[in-house]
Amino acid sequence: LSNRLDPPGKHSPCGSDDYVAVTRDGSPGQRDATYLMAYFPMLRSIHLDTSVIAGGRLRAWWYDPREGVATLIGEMANPGHWETPRLTSGPDWVLVIDDAACGYPPPGQRGAELPR
Secondary structure: OOOOOOOOOOOOOOOOOOOOOOEOOOOOOOOOEEEEEEOOOOOOOOOEEEHHEOOOEEEEEEEOOOEEEEEEEEEEEEEOOOOOOOOOOOOEEEEEEEEEHOOOOOOOOOOOOOOO
């Protein structure tokens, strides 16, 4: 789990809407993740530690869980840290950043079925 936010110590009490929940795959303490996801219950911008993603190129999406729609932010080199673009409307957004080489489908869409 990686939830490194800048500035440190700015976490709000549980039950507040002024927080961001961040998770990733991979092993704790390692830089082997293939994606990270951050849930934003309200409009705000944060700094994320993208160095936990092993790949050199990132693909970033905003996902609107209210409508089930993903919007591509873009593909870029992995700088090791990233400031999220500020949202302009509505609560409840999910930011998905993945290793572009993994070829994951847009958030909310199914990928290829795994063999059984």
